[in-house]
Amino acid sequence: MGAVDDKTIKVPLSDSLQNVKHDAFQMKKQLDELNIDEALNHAATMLQHLQKAYYTPKEYNELFLTVTNELRMVDVMLKDAFEKDAGMAGGEMYEKVQYNPSILPRLYLMVTVGTAMVKTQPELTKAVLDDLVEMSRGVQHPLRGIFLRNYLLQSMRQILPDTAPNQEDPREACVTDSVELLLKNFAEMNKLWVRMQHQGLQRDAPARTAERKEIRNLVGTNLVRISQLDNLTVETYCDKVLPEILTQIVNCRDPLAQTYLMESIIQVFPDEYHLDTMKPFLKAVGDLHTQVNVKNIVNALVDRLSNFATNNEGTLSGKDGDVFSVFSGALGEIIGGRNGLALENVLGMQIPLIQLALTCYKSEPDFINKILHTTAEMVATYLEKNNLTSIPSSSPASRETVALMKLPITVYAADGAPLRILELSNFGDAFGIMANETKKIVATFILEKIMEAEASIDLDHFDAALTVVKCLYNSDTDQPDSEDLDLAARFALLLDNSSPKDNFEMTIRLSEEFSNADTGVKSFLLPTIFARFCQIGRDCSSENPDISKEAFSKAHELVQTLADSELPLISIRLYLQGAASIQHCNFDGSVDLCYEFFTQAFVIYEEEICDSKEQVAALQQLTSTLLKVECFKEEEHASLRSQCVLAASRLLRKADQARAILWTSHVFWSSKVLSPDAKESSELRNEKKVVDQLKKASKTAEKCLEALLRQQLYIEILEKAHFYISDGLENADLQTLADSMSQKIKEKQAETQANADAEKLAAHFEELEIKMKGPSPQVESQGEESAVSDEVNQPEEEAPEESVENNEE
Amino acid sequence: MSFFGFGRPADVSIRLSDESTRRRVLHNVSDRKKEPLLLYYDGETIAGMVDVNLKKSNVKKVDHKGIRVEVTGQIELFNDRGNTHDFLFLVKHLAGPESLTSDRSYEFEFPNVEKPHESYHGTNVRLRYFVKATVMRGMAQPNITQELEFVVHMLSAYPNVPNPLKMEVGIEDSLHIEFEYNKSRYHLDEAIIGKISFILVRVKIKHMEIDLIRREQTGSGPSNYMEQESIGKYEIMDGGPAKGEVIPIRLFLKSFQGQPTMKEVAKKFSVRYFLNLVLVDEEDRRYFKQQEITLWRKAYLNENRIPTNQFISSQLPNGNFVNEKAEQPPVDDDKSALVASEAPEAAF
C-alpha cells in the first residue's frame, strides 16, 4: 500500500529516476509482446514512485515528467488495442485497472486507460471524464493530488468536448460539459494548492510559499484550458465560468492563490469578457484577503482594458456601462465594503483608476479631477476619524498618494505639457491634504518635469505653481534642507519672461512670498529673486525704462531685507552685482542708483564685516566691481577708489594688506572714468599712483615675518611690476623696485631651506625672470641663466618712502 | 505401486460428460494449492464415464467384485480430524463382479443432484464435493479408487432494492465522519459504491483504506472457533482531507477473491464478510469501523460476461446513489460506539 510518509528515508532523485526507467523497461517489454495486462502491472509499479512526496516540487516535477512520459507508450498501445476491439475491451480494462489496491497508480492508470478509451468511444467522453475528475478526489495529498490532476488535465486536452450545445439533444456532450469539468478540476486543484501552505511546520511557511509559487502554473492551466475552448461564449463566461472561479478564489482566503488567480483571469481571458464582467470581478477584488495587493490586480485589469481601448479606438464600455464609471463605482464599493481596509489600500486603488482615466479618457480632465477630489475626501475623512492632522510622509498611505499624484504628472509631461497638472481644478485639494514632507516629494517631481521639458510658467499657472512650491520653503517643523530651497529658488527662474510686465509682476509676488520666510531660508531664495530683478531691469532698460527703474529699486529693497537679516557678505555681493547691472542702463537716475548700491556695499563692509577672511573676500569684490563699472565720473570714482585703498591698508594681516594694495593699484590704472560731459570714458593710467601702490606693497611685505610668505609676496610684487611694465608703464622707480625685488628674492632663496614650497617659488621666480628678460623666450642653459642673475644682482638701497596711506584723501 | 508384489492391475479414472465445455474455476484444493476444477450448480445432473484401464504389460486379466460411483458433499472440520460430515451422498453401482480382460468404460448419471452448499476452503473448515469411482476387489486386495473433486457455486437472486449502509461515526473533538455504502448486500461481480464525508478533522490523516474481512465460525459451544482474515486491502484515500471533503469509494469485489456469505452451513460453520474502514493518521494511529455486508453470487443468463459499462453510467458516485433521494435510509447514528485511544488502534 502506498502512503509513504515524509519520515521515510529519502531516496535520491537520481535513484528514483533510475528505478522508473527500470520499471518502464519491463513495461515496454510486455507491450512489445502485446501483453497489455502485464504491461499495466508494470506501469502500476512504476507509478508507485510518484508516491514519494518528500521531494521538492521541482524534483517531484522531474519525476512526474519522467513517469508520465513513459506512460505515453501505454496510451499509444491502448489506442491501437481499442481500435481493434472497440467497446468491450476498453470498458473491461478501465475496470481492471481499478482493482489496483494502491490509489495513486490506480488513478493514473484510470486516467491513461479512460482517456485512451474514449478516443474510440467518444460517446463515453463525458461520463469518463466526469468519473476521473470525481475519483481523483481520493488523492488528498496536496502535491500528489495537484500533479495527478495535472496529468488528467494533460490527458483530457485533446478530448474535451468543444461543440456548441445541441438544442435537439441536450444530453450530447458539448462545450458546457468541458467547462463544468474544468471548473471542478480547478476547484479541487486550488483547494490542494492552498492546503499545501498549511502543511509542516509554521516556521517553514515562507519556504512553502516559495514552493507553491513554483507550481502555480499547474493550477492556472485549468483556466487556460477553459479559455482555449473555441465555443466558449461570453454568456457562459459571465454566467458560469467567472462566478465559479471567483467563488473559489474568494473562499480559499489564501493571499498567494488569490493574487495569482485574479491575475491569471485577467491574463487568460479576452478583453471583451473583462469589459462585461468588471462589476463582479471588482466586487470579488473587494472580498480578497487583506494581504493581497489589490492595487496590482486592479492595475492589471486596467492595463488590459487600456490596451484594448488603444487597439480598438473609442470609449470603453461594457454591458454595465462606461468603464470609468463602473470602475469608480466598484472601487467605491470595495472601499466601503471592506471595513478596516488600510488607508494605503484605499488610496492604492485610486491609482489604477487614474491610470484608466489617463489612458482611455485623455480629453476628460473631469475624471482626473473627480479622482483627486475623492482622494482628498478619503484622506480628510480618515484624518478626522483618527484625530490626526496629516499622514506621516513615510507611511505607505503617503507613498500611495505620491504615486497617485505622480501618474498624471508623468503622463502630461510625456505629452510635453507638464503644466497641465496645474490646470486641474481639484489638484489643490489633493495636494493640500498631504503632509509637508509629502508635498515636497510631489512638488519636486512636478518642478523636475517642468525643467526637463524646459517649460516656463506664465501668469495663468503662477498661482497654482506657487501653492506647489510653498512647501519647499515653508516647513512647519524643521529647517528646510538646501536641496528643497535650491529647487524653490530655481522655480523663480522658470517664470516666463516673454512678457516683461507679467514677468515683473510674478517676480514681485514671489519676492513678497520669499521675503516672509525665515532668515536662513531667505539667504537661499532672495539672491535669485534679486538676480531676477536685475535681469528684468537690464532687459527692460531701453524699451520699458519705468519697469527697469522699478525693478532695480525692488532689487535694492530686497538687499536691504537681507542686510537687515544680518547677511552682510551676501548683501555686499548683491549690491555690487546690482551696481554692475545698472551701469548698462540709462534710466533717469541710474548712475545715482549705481552709486547708491556701491555706497551701501561699503557701508556694510565698514559696519558689518569683521572677519579678516571675509574682509579680504569682500574687498576683492568691491575692487573688481569698481574696475568693471564705467559709468562714474572722476569725482564719484575717486571717492570710491579711495575707499578701496583705505580698506586695503586697514586689513589685519600684513600679507593680505600687501596683496590688497596690489589689487587696488589697478583702479588707478585700468579704471574707466567718464569725461565731465559724460560723452566718453578713458582709463585712468595714473602711473605714479600705481608705482606708489607697489612700493607700499613692498614695504608692507617687508613687515611680514614669515620668510617664505615674504618671499612669495616679493614674487607677487615683481609679477605686478612685470604686468605694468609690459602694459606700457615706463617708470624708473618701477624698474628699480622690480630689480630690488629680484635681488631680495635671490637673497631669501639662499637663506631658505629647500622644501617643496621653496622649490615651487624658485621655479616661479625663474620663469618670471626669463619672461621679464625678453620677448622671445628661449631655452637657456642653467649656467647662462645664473650668469644673468649675477648681472642684475646689484642690490640697491630701497628708496625710503613715506607711507602712501590715505594719500587719496 | 504394489503392496503385494503385483501392484495395481488396473487404473480407474472418471470423465465427466461435458468436461471440455464446462467452465472451470480455480479453487483451493489445499491451503496453498489451487486447481482449475469443473463448476457445477445446484440441481445439475452429474454424468460421465468411469474408465477402467488394464495395465497392459503384465496383466492379462483383472477380477473385481463390482464397480460403483459415488457423489459426495462433505464438510470437514480441521480441528476435529476424522470427523467429517457428509451432507450429500449418492451411490451408483455400475457393474457386478466380473473378470476384465480388456479396458472398459462404464457410463453413469446422477440426475438433478441437489447441491445445497457452495464449495469452500477456509482456515478451519472446508466444504467440498467429489465424485469417487471404486473398483472393488476381494480380500487382501485393495480397492482401486479415483476421486474427482468439483466445485459448486451457489447462485442467488435478490431484488435490486437499495439498502444502503449509512452511518455517522467519530471520536469526539478529533475526527468525525459519515460513511455510506450503497448497499448492504453485494453480489460478487458488483462494486461497492460509496463515499466518506469528513465532518470534523482535527487529526492529520495519512491515508484511508477499506479491508474486506472474512470471518469464519466453526463448531458450537465449547468447540466454537472463530477465524478472522483480511482477504484484501483497498486504499481509497491518499493524504489528509480538510473538513468538508467527500471522498468517493468504488471497490470492485471481483478484485478480491471473495465468496458468498454462508450462514450456519449444516449447522457446522458460517462465513461472513465485513467491510473495515480504516483511517491511519500521521502518528500511525488507526481508526476503524467494521460493517457487515452480505455477499452473494449472481446468476447470469449468459455467464461468460458481466454486463458492460456497469463501471460508469449507472453507478457514478456523484455523491449520490441511485434513488437515494427518493428513499433516504435512516441514519444509524452510532456515536456512542466511539473509542478514543492513544493505542495504535482505535475502533470507532
Added chain:
Amino acid sequence: MLVLLVSDLHMPERSPNVPKKFRELLVPGKIQHVLCSGNLTSRTSLDFLRNIAGDVHVVRGDCDRSETSWPDEKVVRIGNLSIGMIHGHQVFPNNSQKALEAVRRSLQVDILVHGSTHEQKVDEIDGNLFINPGSLTGASTSSGDKCQPAFALLDINGSACTLYRYKLGSDNKVDVQPLEFKKRCPAA
C-alpha cells in the same frame, strides 16, 4: 582619460538647470574626472557633477556660499599633465591674460583652468594652455550679460591632450571644436 571642465553654474541663483542638450551628453560612466573652476553655488550643482564622475574637484568662486570649504586654488595631476584651477575673481584685473599667466607661474602647472567671465576662452601661451570652459548653464554674468552655455572636455593621453570645446548655440545645437595640445617639455 576624459576630464570634464566646467565653471560658473550659478544654480539656482541665475540659472534653473543645465541645458537639456548638455544633460543628454553628460551621462554617467563616460568621464573620469570633473574639474569645476568655481561658482557651483549649490548642492544641486555638485550632485549633478558627482553623478557624471566620481572624482570631482572644485575651487571656490565669488558666489559660492561662505560655508562651503572649497579652496581658492587647486592643482590636479592627470596623466603627465598638471592642471591648476582658480575661479579668477581673485585675479586682478579680472580676466587679464597676463594676470592669469602670473597665476599659472605661481602654481607651476601646464594647464590653467579658470572661469568667472562665463565666456569660453582657450589660449595657448608659451606652451601652456589657459582654459575658461565658460558657464555650463549659460548663467548671465554679475552685470547681467547673457551668455552661451558651454563646457570643455579634455582627453588626456600622457603628456598630450585634445581639448573639445562645447557650446550651445541659440539654435539649441551643440557646437564642438577640437584643439590639440602637447606639453612643451615633458619631464626630462
